[in-house]
Amino acid sequence: MENKTDIMNIPADQFVIADKEGYIHDVKLETKPVGYFRDAFRRFKKNKSSVVAAIIIIILVLFAIIGPFLVHGNYHDAYVSSTALVNYKYLIPKVSFLEGTGIWDGTKTEEISDNKYNMYRAMEIELGYPAMTDILSERVQKDVFGKETKLYKVRTDSYHSQTIITMTLTSQMYQDILKWQDETGLQVILPRSNSQGYDLNPSCWFVADKKGNAKLDANGNFVPDYFTTGEDDYTSSVRLDSDPGKTDPNAANRYRYAQRTGTAETGYNYVVRLHPFNYFQYMFGFEPCFIFGTDGSGYDIFDRLSNGARFSFLLAIVVSAINLTIGAIYGAIEGYYGGAVDMIMERISDILSGVPFTVVTVLFSLHLSSKVGIVPSLLFAFVMTGWIGMASNVRMQFYRFKNQEYVLSARTLGASDLRIMFKHIFPNSLGTIITSCVLVIPGVIFSETSLTYLGIVNLGSARLSSIGSMLSAGQGCMTTAPHVILFPAVFIALLEISFNLFGNGLRDAFNPSLRGSED
Amino acid sequence: MYLFKYIMKRIGLMLMTFFVIVTMCFILVKLLPNTPAAQFGKDMALILKRRELLGYDLPILQQYGRFLKYAFKGNFGIGETYKLGNEVWTVFKNRLPYTMCLNLVTISFSIPLGLLLGIFAALKKNKWEDHVISTGVMIFVSVPSFVYAFLVQYILYFKLGWSSATVDVSAGAWSWTFVKSAIPAVISMSFGTIAGFARYTRAELTEVLTSEIMLLARTKGLTRSQATFRHALRNSMVPIFPMILGEFISIMSGSLIIEQIFTIPGVGELYIGSIQAQPAPDYNFFMLLTIFYTFIGLAAGIVIDISYGIIDPRIRMGAK
Numbered sequence: 001m002e003n004k005t006d007i008m009n010i011p012a013d014q015f016v017i018a019d020k021e022g023y024i025h026d027v028k029l030e031t032k033p034v035g036y037f038r039d040a041f042r043r044f045k046k047n048k049s050s051v052v053a054a055i056i057i058i059i060l061v062l063f064a065i066i067g068p069f070l071v072h073g074n075y076h077d078a079y080v081s082s083t084a085l086v087n088y089k090y091l092i093p094k095v096s097f098l099e100g101t102g103i104w105d106g107t108k109t110e111e112i113s114d115n116k117y118n119m120y121r122a123m124e125i126e127l128g129y130p131a132m133t134d135i136l137s138e139r140v141q142k143d144v145f146g147k148e149t150k151l152y153k154v155r156t157d158s159y160h161s162q163t164i165i166t167m168t169l170t171s172q173m174y175q176d177i178l179k180w181q182d183e184t185g186l187q188v189i190l191p192r193s194n195s196q197g198y199d200l201n202p203s204c205w206f207v208a209d210k211k212g213n214a215k216l217d218a219n220g221n222f223v224p225d226y227f228t229t230g231e232d233d234y235t236s237s238v239r240l241d242s243d244p245g246k247t248d249p250n251a252a253n254r255y256r257y258a259q260r261t262g263t264a265e266t267g268y269n270y271v272v273r274l275h276p277f278n279y280f281q282y283m284f285g286f287e288p289c290f291i292f293g294t295d296g297s298g299y300d301i302f303d304r305l306s307n308g309a310r311f312s313f314l315l316a317i318v319v320s321a322i323n324l325t326i327g328a329i330y331g332a333i334e335g336y337y338g339g340a341v342d343m344i345m346e347r348i349s350d351i352l353s354g355v356p357f358t359v360v361t362v363l364f365s366l367h368l369s370s371k372v373g374i375v376p377s378l379l380f381a382f383v384m385t386g387w388i389g390m391a392s393n394v395r396m397q398f399y400r401f402k403n404q405e406y407v408l409s410a411r412t413l414g415a416s417d418l419r420i421m422f423k424h425i426f427p428n429s430l431g432t433i434i435t436s437c438v439l440v441i442p443g444v445i446f447s448e449t450s451l452t453y454l455g456i457v458n459l460g461s462a463r464l465s466s467i468g469s470m471l472s473a474g475q476g477c478m479t480t481a482p483h484v485i486l487f488p489a490v491f492i493a494l495l496e497i498s499f500n501l502f503g504n505g506l507r508d509a510f511n512p513s514l515r516g517s518e519d
Numbered sequence: 520m521y522l523f524k525y526i527m528k529r530i531g532l533m534l535m536t537f538f539v540i541v542t543m544c545f546i547l548v549k550l551l552p553n554t555p556a557a558q559f560g561k562d563m564a565l566i567l568k569r570r571e572l573l574g575y576d577l578p579i580l581q582q583y584g585r586f587l588k589y590a591f592k593g594n595f596g597i598g599e600t601y602k603l604g605n606e607v608w609t610v611f612k613n614r615l616p617y618t619m620c621l622n623l624v625t626i627s628f629s630i631p632l633g634l635l636l637g638i639f640a641a642l643k644k645n646k647w648e649d650h651v652i653s654t655g656v657m658i659f660v661s662v663p664s665f666v667y668a669f670l671v672q673y674i675l676y677f678k679l680g681w682s683s684a685t686v687d688v689s690a691g692a693w694s695w696t697f698v699k700s701a702i703p704a705v706i707s708m709s710f711g712t713i714a715g716f717a718r719y720t721r722a723e724l725t726e727v728l729t730s731e732i733m734l735l736a737r738t739k740g741l742t743r744s745q746a747t748f749r750h751a752l753r754n755s756m757v758p759i760f761p762m763i764l765g766e767f768i769s770i771m772s773g774s775l776i777i778e779q780i781f782t783i784p785g786v787g788e789l790y791i792g793s794i795q796a797q798p799a800p801d802y803n804f805f806m807l808l809t810i811f812y813t814f815i816g817l818a819a820g821i822v823i824d825i826s827y828g829i830i831d832p833r834i835r836m837g838a839k
Contacts, residue, residue: 350532351539356812358775362794362805363547446663453665454779454791475669475780479677489669493662500661 040431040509050505053498060495064313067306074284076303079463085298087165087276090481092158093293093301100133106289107133107155114150118214119203120161122222126190126205126240127275129160159288162276164190164202174258174270178236180282187238188282190273191226191255202273232258233268293483295473301487304465309491311459311466315375316444319382320437326383327390328433332421334391335398342395353388357447358456360384365457378457382444393436397429431510438506442499449492467492526825533821537813544809545586548802549579586806596803601796607803611789611811615771616692618778618785621705622770624698629709630716630763637720642747644725652717659714668707668780675703685782704781708774712766719762723755757831761823768819772812786811 018024034042044050068076078085094106112120120131134155141149169177177188193205206222207215217223224242234257239246245254258270280288292301334345361381368377401407402425410424445467451457452468459466467488474485553575570576573596574585589595595607602610640652659667675682687700698705727733728751736746771786778787786808793804 347536351536351543354536354540354813354817355544356809356816358790359544359809359812362800363544366551366800367547442661449663450665450776454775455795456791471665471669478669478673482673485669489666493666496663497658497661501657 036431040506044505044509047505047508049501050509053501053505056494056498057502060309060491060498061313064306064309068303068310071300071303071306072284072286074286075300078284079299085294087162088280088288088294088298089296090158090477090484091162091288091290091294092481093291093483093487094159094289095291096289102134102155105157106159106293107157109136109153109155111151111153112156114152115211115213117150117152117154118222119201119212120154120156122206122214123161123203125222127160127277128187129157129277131157131161133157160277165274165276165279166202167272167274168261169258169270169272171268171270174233174272177282178234181236181238184281185238186275186278186281187240188275188278189234189236189257190275191240191243191257192230192232192259192271192273194225194227227256227259228253230256231260232256232270233260234258292487293481295470295484296477296481299465301470301484304470305467305487305491308465308467308470308488311464312445312448313441315379315382315448316441318379319386319444320440322383323387323390323440324433324437326387328394328426330387331391331394332398332426335395336402336417336421336425338399338402349388349391352385355385357381357385358451361451361456374457374459378448378451378459382447386440386444390433390436390440393432394426394429397432398425401425401428432507435503435507435510438499439503442496442503445492446496522828525828529821529825533817537817540813541810542583544813545583545806546579548806549582551802553799553802590810595807598793598801598804600799601793601801601804607807610804611786611807614784614786614789617688617697617783618772618787619770620692620697621701621708621778621783621785624701625705625708626712626766626770629712630766632709633713633716634720634759636713636717638724638752640717640721641724641728644728649721653721656714656718656721659710660718664707664711664774665776665780667710668704668777671703671707672780675706686784688784701781701783704777704783707780708777716759716762720755720759723758724751727751727754758827760830761826764826765819765823768822769815772815 075085092106092108093104095104098105117132123131132154136153136155138150138152141151143149174189180186181188191205193202201212204212205224205226207225209215214222226243237249240255243255244251248254258272261269261271277288290300290302292305295301295304330345330349334342361378364377364381364384365374368380398421407420407424410420415424448457448466449468449471452459452466453472454468455472459469470488471485471492474481474488477484574582577585593608595611598605598607598610636652636656640649640656643649672684676684682703683700685700686704687696690696728747732750732754733746736750737743741749775787775791777783778785779791782788789804790808790812793801793808
């Protein structure tokens with residue numbers, strides 16, 4: 001204690017010069033500097049829901065980019081001649097490794113009449129694939145006249161319960177199919193049946209009454225009713241098991257596989273019944289299996305959705321970029337100069353923002369779509385009013401920063417207006433601008449989907465698709481094929497939720513006043 | 520007094536903006552090809568005579584003068600490609616009640632519900648009740664209304680069979696029959712409103728609850744509930760009340776998508792119908808509805824701004 005109080009009388013020899021050589025320097029900071037963006041990123045990472053949203057967005061974007069390459073090109077190209085695909089409409093979503101599980105395996109539960117039940121059984125015999133995977137229950141229904149109908153609740157495999165295709169082939173096509181049959185051993189061409197005599201159902205190959213009810217034999221089996229007369233030039237060795245021609249190709253009562261029309265001079269044509277599942281393989285070179293199913297035109301929903309998503313993302317990003325450019329320049333001029341310039345420019349953007357968006361779109365598509373095409377006109381419509389929000393955002397930021405001392409000092413040093421605007425003020429408002437740029441994207445996608453859903457803008461064609469037109473197509477068949485509307489709806493819902501979460505996280509991360517408040 | 524001047528100034532500016540937009544749209548519509556072949560009737564001489572009498576071959580500005588003169592008397596012409604030969608104004612007048620009724624029913628329960636949820640969430644901030652409400656709000660604010668409209672339609676109509684697919688308009692707009700058959704539409708529309716109000720109320724109320732006036736209120740001896748009801752709620756209503764007013768103004772414009780999905784014969788459906796009419800869009804309907812939507816949008820904006828000034832004297836925007 002004593003030597004502390006005796007501070008005035010320290011002997012001179014106790015003193016040492018601290019540093020004989022020159023000056024004491026500050027110690028170099030060992031930690032890395034934390035800049036604006038690094039700090040924002042650090043705080044963004046803490047927000048778990050935004051990180052999850054960002055991951056979902058990445059997945060959706062990958063789906064949009066890679067999706068179109070994952071589908072079978074043949075099938076995609078066939079969209080143009082869409083008549084070929086009509087036979088494969090409303091196929092239920094199916095993933096090949098889930099086959100037989102009852103979930104996502106291309107089957108659905110339906111209640112069918114006696115008549116149809118028999119038809120499915122007969123199809124299984126003829127086509128070799130089970131049309132029904134499971135029979136759940138059966139009941140008897142009485143109608144008002146007391147007539148009883150037997151109803152079956154079954155799980156039908158939509159891939160194997162498609163109606164048989166009737167088609168007229170040229171000689172060349174016919175021979176090609178026969179050759180393919182011999183190579184693969186798969187039956188594509190089925191014997192001609194007398195089904196026209198019953199109910200005009202091409203799937204009917206057995207003896208039946210006028211309403212298509214099967215007349216079974218004593219053992220409860222179907223009685224085949226194939227043509228056994230006529231010319232068919234059938235050379236393939238692939239034949240039905242019940243065909244007498246299987247053992248003896250020249251048997252007189254062998255089944256006839258085609259109805260030959262025309263003459264030898266003009267070239268023959270062949271009217272045939274085609275196995276839908278195997279014909280698909282012949283046409284497109286792969287077994288039908290659509291992860292998202294097909295829609296009412298037979299289009300692959302996975303392909304359509306990823307294409308539509310790609311279009312939406314592209315449109316949204318382009319719109320966002322253009323809005324940023326126009327809005328930043330406009331808002332910077334407004335905010336920096338203020339006064340009369342600001343007032344006049346505000347009036348202009350007030351007027352533009354007063355026009356309802358649907359009106360803008362309609363006017364643009366009426367004026368421009370015939371001249372520059374429908375997509376550019378949609379783009380113009382989005383840009384026309386879209387930049388206003390960005391401009392007012394930038395304007396606010398400029399008002400905030402333009403009177404600060406560092407701007408004054410830059411001006412004193414002789415910096416030009418342009419340099420002050422874009423070198424000194426603009427970077428300070430970058431956080432807000434990035435956030436509003438991100439939040440523009442879900443807005444654009446939502447508007448685009450609404451417009452195409454309402455049919456104000458019609459983007460649906462064989463090649464191009466949009467989520468909105470897929471939704472409106474799916475709405476019509478919601479009872480029979482809910483999967484058509486399910487996938488686009490889930491996609492847009494996921495996209496909007498995750499973009500909003502992501503945008504909110506970004507906004508909080510870029511807001512320095514919130515720093516530390518979450519901890 | 521300056522409030523009155525402020526209101527007058529705002530209304531004046533709004534009317535100017537409105538006039539410019541209408542002029543712009545009129546000119547743009549008139550620049551579109553409007554060929555005689557696309558008009559109704561078969562007798563070409565008669566069609567040409569009619570168009571001449573209507574002034575279709577006059578210069579556009581002259582046509583605009585005529586348009587304004589007739590429009591002030593409520594005459595917007597007759598349908599030429601859509602609702603052929605019907606008076607545009609009459610058709611519009613008959614459609615408006617359906618849209619208004621639907622929206623009125625929707626907001627009459629969704630605004631109170633949204634406010635209640637928001638208040639509840641704010642009072643239970645960071646408890647599980649708040650998390651549940653906030654998550655729900657997040658989902659319903661983000662997901663587009665048509666997605667849950669599909670869901671509502673699928674569940675109520677296809678799965679449960681409680682409602683019909685289309686609305687029953689036999690008894691007119693202001694009837695129980697119509698409201699009952701439009702319940703799915705009302706439900707689908709209410710989600711967005713409820714979620715929007717809940718989110719806004721929660722944000723405002725949390726801000727007031729953490730502010731210093733609450734500390735003062737507690738310090739002077741009010742209980743927590745007294746302080747909340749007398750001070751926090753009233754203060755948080757300052758920005759929310761204008762929002763409610765704005766909602767009431769826009770009940771007339773309705774939702775294009777919901778009306779389309781549930782085939783409600785409202786203004787939105789009329790608009791879509793007039794655009795998609797074949798062989799050309801019906802410009803008379805389009806013009807009237809453009810004017811209508813523009814006016815509603817501007818009016819809602821101005822009512823919100825003015826009511827801010829009236830409710831809270833601290834915010835007298837534009838007043839120097």
